[in-house]
Amino acid sequence: MTTTAEKTMQRILVVDDEASISELISTSLRFVGFDVRTAANGAQALAMAEEFRPHAMVLDVMLPDLDGFEVCKKIRNEGVDTGVLFLTAKDGMEDKVKGLTLGGDDYMTKPFSLEELVARLRALLRRTGVDHIEIDDEKMRFADLELDEATHEVRRAGNLLDLSPTEFALIRYLIINADRVVSKSQILDHVWQYDFRG
The missing domain is CATH 3.40.50.2300 (Response regulator)
Incomplete structure (x- = not known):
C-alpha cells in the first residue's frame, strides 16, 4: 500500500x-x-x-x-x-x-x-488534470488522531469524535502546525477569522 x-x-x-x-x-x-x-x-x-x-x-x-x-x-x-x-x-x-x-x-x-x-x-x-490523489492523501494523522478532510471527520484511536465545524478547523490548524508553537492570536486569526472571510 x-x-x-x-x-x-x-x-x-x-x-x-x-x-x-x-x-x-x-x-x-x-x-x-x-x-x-x-x-x-x-x-x-x-x-x-x-x-x-x-x-x-x-x-x-x-x-x-x-x-x-x-x-x-x-x-x-x-x-x-x-x-x-x-x-x-x-x-x-x-x-x-x-x-x-x-x-x-x-x-x-x-x-x-x-x-x-x-x-x-x-x-x-x-x-491541469493531476487529480489522482489517493483517499489517504485527504487524511492527516498526528499521534492517535486522524482527520479526514473529505468527510470533515476526526477520529481518535479509531473512535469518531463529535466536533463542531470550528473545533474541526482548530484541530486541523494544530495538526498542520504540530512542529511549531502557535500563539493565541494566530489561532484566533486562522481558525475564527478564517470562517468569516468572504
Whole structure:
C-alpha cells in the first residue's frame, strides 16, 4: 500500500529563499499528502524542475538570483507545463498580471493562509488534470488522531469524535502546525477569522 501511495502522490516544488516560510509550507503540504521538495533560488528551482518533475510549483518572485518570473518564463519556454502558483509579497496589480501572463496559473500574496494555499493548489492540480490523489492523501494523522478532510471527520484511536465545524478547523490548524508553537492570536486569526472571510 505504501508503494501505491508513493507512485500516485502529487509532487510539489516549493521555491522560497526564506527558510522559515519554505519549511512551514513544505511541512504543511506533506501533512496533507503531497511529496514535497524545496529550492532556495532560481537556479535550484530550474534544476529541481527537471530532476523532480513536479506536478506544481509554489514559486516566490523575489529570489536571490533569477526571480520567480524568470524561472516561470524559462520553464514555459522549455515546454514544461507544471502548474505554477506564485506566492509572493509583491502585491501590485502589474506584478499579478505579469506573473499570470508569463505562464503562472495562480497568484497569492503574503501574508497568506495555509488553508487557502492548499485549496488553491488542489484546484490548480484539478485544472491541469493531476487529480489522482489517493483517499489517504485527504487524511492527516498526528499521534492517535486522524482527520479526514473529505468527510470533515476526526477520529481518535479509531473512535469518531463529535466536533463542531470550528473545533474541526482548530484541530486541523494544530495538526498542520504540530512542529511549531502557535500563539493565541494566530489561532484566533486562522481558525475564527478564517470562517468569516468572504
